[in-house]
Amino acid sequence: MNRYAVATDSYFDGERHRCDGPYTVVVENGRIAEIADGDIRAELGDEFSLREGAFLMPGLVEAHCHLFLDGGQLDVGVRSKYLNSSEAEMLSVARANIAANLAAGVTLAMDAGDRYGINHLIRRESKLVTVRSPGLALRRPGRYGGFMAREVADRQEIAAAIQEIGDAADDLKVIQTGIIDFEAGTVKGEPQFEVEELRYIVRLARERGLRAFVHCSGVAGIESAVAAGVDSIEHGFFMTRDALKAMADQGISWVPTFSPVHFQWLRPEIAGWDQQTVAKLRRILEAHEEQVALAAQLGVDLIAGSDAGSHGVPHGESLLAELDFLRQAGLSLEAVLRSATSLPRRRWRAEPAGLAPGLKADFIALAGSPFDDPRHLRRVTAVFRE
Ligand SMILES: [Zn+2]
Numbered sequence: 304m305n306r307y308a309v310a311t312d313s314y315f316d317g318e319r320h321r322c323d324g325p326y327t328v329v330v331e332n333g334r335i336a337e338i339a340d341g342d343i344r345a346e347l348g349d350e351f352s353l354r355e356g357a358f359l360m361p362g363l364v365e366a367h368c369h370l371f372l373d374g375g376q377l378d379v380g381v382r383s384k385y386l387n388s389s390e391a392e393m394l395s396v397a398r399a400n401i402a403a404n405l406a407a408g409v410t411l412a413m414d415a416g417d418r419y420g421i422n423h424l425i426r427r428e429s430k431l432v433t434v435r436s437p438g439l440a441l442r443r444p445g446r447y448g449g450f451m452a453r454e455v456a457d458r459q460e461i462a463a464a465i466q467e468i469g470d471a472a473d474d475l476k477v478i479q480t481g482i483i484d485f486e487a488g489t490v491k492g493e494p495q496f497e498v499e500e501l502r503y504i505v506r507l508a509r510e511r512g513l514r515a516f517v518h519c520s521g522v523a524g525i526e527s528a529v530a531a532g533v534d535s536i537e538h539g540f541f542m543t544r545d546a547l548k549a550m551a552d553q554g555i556s557w558v559p560t561f562s563p564v565h566f567q568w569l570r571p572e573i574a575g576w577d578q579q580t581v582a583k584l585r586r587i588l589e590a591h592e593e594q595v596a597l598a599a600q601l602g603v604d605l606i607a608g609s610d611a612g613s614h615g616v617p618h619g620e621s622l623l624a625e626l627d628f629l630r631q632a633g634l635s636l637e638a639v640l641r642s643a644t645s646l647p648r649r650r651w652r653a654e655p656a657g658l659a660p661g662l663k664a665d666f667i668a669l670a671g672s673p674f675d676d677p678r679h680l681r682r683v684t685a686v687f688r689e
Contacts, residue, residue: 306331307352309687310342313672314359317645317657320637320674328359330664333689337660356668356685360640361656362410363667364647365622367537367558367608369451370397370414370434371421375617377573382614386450390419397425400611400618401432407619408667408683411653413608415516415537416440416451416476423471431688435651438468440476440518441504443495447481448518461504469511474651477504477517477533480524483540485567485576488583490521490541494528501531514651516558522546529555535606535650540564540587542594547601556604556650559595561628564588566615573615595632605629606650607643623680636674664688 308329313322327344329337329351344353371393376382385396404412413435414422426434441464442452453468455461465475479501484491496504501517508515517533519525520540528536529549535556536546542557550557567574568584576584598605607629609621622643629639648655656665670682 306350307354308344308347309359309668310344310353310355311359311668312357313674314658315361315637315640315644316659317361317655318637318641322672322674328658328666330687333664335658335660335662335664338658354685358669358672358679359658359666360669361644361658361667362665362686362688363408363622363643364411364413364653365404365409365608365611365618366413366606366643366647367415367560367610368400368404368412368618369417369610369612370400370412370425370618371417371419372396372612373400373617374612374615374621377570377615379573379614390421390424393419393421394424397421401425401429401434403617403619404622405432405619405686406683407623408669408680408686409619409622410656410665410667410686410688411435411648413474413647413651415518415608415610416448416478418450418452431686433653435473435653436471437474437476437516438472439464440478441465441468442478446478446492446495448478451476452478458500458503461500462507465504465507465511465513469508469513472513475504475508475513475515477501477515479517479519479528480521483520483564483587485574485584485587486580488587490524494519494524496527498527498530501527501533505531505533529553537608538610539594540591542591542598544597547594547598547603550598551601551603554604556606556646557598558606558608559591559628560608560610560625561588561591562609562611562616562621562625563613564591565624565628566613570615592628592632595629595634599632599634599638604646604650605634605638605642606647607639620681626680627677630677636677640673
């Protein structure tokens with residue numbers, strides 16, 4: 304398919320909804336040559352293959368996932384045994400996860416850390432879904448993150464780790480806090496790195512051309528990450544207005560990953576949560592939703608990432624659920640679509656994938672416009688890439 308033309312009624316170009324169709328997107332040699340007003344397919348030469356899609360938009364970006372983990376596996380025992388499986392077994396899980404992402408319209412998946420190196424391996428073989436991989440994340444010895452991070456105790460070890468990780472990584476992942484203690488409704492323990500240390504990590508990462516995305520939740524962790532000037536806050540439960548203001552000023556993005564906490568609330572019987580904990584989970588999710596709404600008002604770049612691979616967070620469909628959560632928080636559909644298309648690509652300096660002349664063809668067709676009915680986001684009918 305060297306030359307093709309796709310007629311559509313309306314599209315989202317990566318920033319804006321275009322709804323004065325019909326339009327024809329003309330692709331030559333893998334690039335968008337033209338987006339014409341009207342259905343001009345009849346005027347094109349017969350070297351063009353002709354297609355159509357009710358609605359077009361750039362391929363989705365899943366900005367936070369763990370490709371070696373099957374989030375749909377709910378059995379905790381099976382999940383922990385899985386961590387001893389062979390590389391071949393893990394790779395086949397990663398392949399299935401890539402297929403699930405593609406079926407959901409994802410064409411760029413950003414892995415968020417994996418101690419087994421499956422993220423780098425799958426990046427090499429995945430074609431229709433581009434993978435960005437950080438390889439190993441960084442963590443403090445003995446602290447949270449064993450399944451995805453390498454331990455660094457001091458500046459010397461930090462420098463050595465970034466030197467080595469940087470050879471193959473696209474971005475640098477840092478673990479700054481543990482996960483939420485759902486029974487207590489807080490994040491326990493001090494942040495893993497001091498502000499000065501984290502700032503040092505960010506500086507070394509930049510020197511290697513890497514951006515730093517940082518796992519943190521809880522006020523202390525978030526404040527330290529913001530003070531250190533990281534590129535992106537991942538999760539960010541217990542967010543505050545002050546942190547959001549600073550993030551807007553400094554251009555720090557936020558990937559709020561509702562999905563893993565939402566699963567704990569939705570299926571408390573699986574983790575064995577009692578009613579009190581379920582009530583705490585509800586409050587955490589409601590507060591998170593309020594902070595996301597505030598972030599949008601303050602102009603913080605919100606980016607969609609589901610943490611797929613986590614318990615109860617299957618790849619592909621969970622990104623679409625994440626878009627629902629952002630919408631429920633009050634974001635406009637345009638803002639929601641930007642969070643999963645142009646914003647993450649800009650944040651991570653990935654190749655742009657908008658619908659505009661000159662850009663590489665990297666777009667999807669849906670069965671109908673999500674502006675008519677958001678459920679159309681779950682009906683991908685075609686993926687157009689080179
Ligand atoms: Zn994660």
